[in-house]
Amino acid sequence: MTTEKKPIDPGTRIGHVHLKVADLERALGFYRDVLGFELTQRYGSQAAFVSAGGYHHHIGLNTWESRGGSPPPRGTTGLYHVAILYPTRAALADALRRVVAAGIEIEGASDHGVSEAIYLRDPDGNGIELYRDRPEAEWPRQPDGSLDMTTGRLDLGELISA
Template identity: 55%
Template sequence: MTDRSQGSVQPTQAAPNPIDPGVRIGHVHLRTADIDRVRAFYVDVLGFDVVAEARDVPGWGTTGDILFLSAGGYHHHLGFNTWKSKDGGPQPDGVTGLHHVALNYPTRAGLADAARRLQAAGVPLRQLSDHGTHEAIYLSDPDGNDLELAWDRPVEQWPRDAEGHVAMSFGELDLEDLLGSNPSV
């Protein structure tokens, strides 16, 4: 049985030896220049819970600060450390590495709440997109890590091509419509 909570797509090319379909991305661990600054953003603005926080923890041949955050009681969805990055600058453009982290909200109203929180905190929203499969708000965290805050439409509403493959789009998200969304959706 397909787990429709994550969506269902017909791949354009199936892997010859496919991974277990139950695999999920459990957490993302990012380097930060300043634990307090990143804590203020992810906890005070976005509303994540602090699961663990420690200072001067040994790791990777040095010591640094760590912060583990969760939404809803998972051991951690986001981890941060300063082991190799304390007081460092953001990753420059033009290098390989992580493009962005997507945080999926279970409801459209939840995404709208996130947009309101960001606006109230004066956080610039870089891009507002409607991808057909999902609505997305793109921004950067205090360390310059790019985030996508998203809400997935029900799978039955995803646009498909003639062969049944997902046909994502790159339209603009109507922020005013999102902000007026019904809290129960």
């Protein structure tokens, strides 16, 4: 008997991510105070949940297994980055201004054709991608209709003045 493999339901979304952090206050200083997420709940000094727009939480920050810990060394498995999707180019530009004002190092910035992305690290060394998607009608495509994503230079000076 052959089992037909069905694709995942197109309405499926990733709802939230939990990050192990070494210092909860330091992590809140980044996610709440720099990026602007709202604190929705806190479990003392062990965990906090932040969101955008009143959702119960987009990001969970916890010290349950990591209080005082250090980031995993490069070359090991684990989370590569968390991607935070901004609804507009103006919102992404605002995020960039916040990051620059906080003195946070930007590791990279790319125009992928379908999106514009800024790459950095949180205080615990977790990779963070701040991005916005272009409207789907503008996505570059191959003649067969498949996506033709690229990695080009994103002009941060032009973006920050947007």
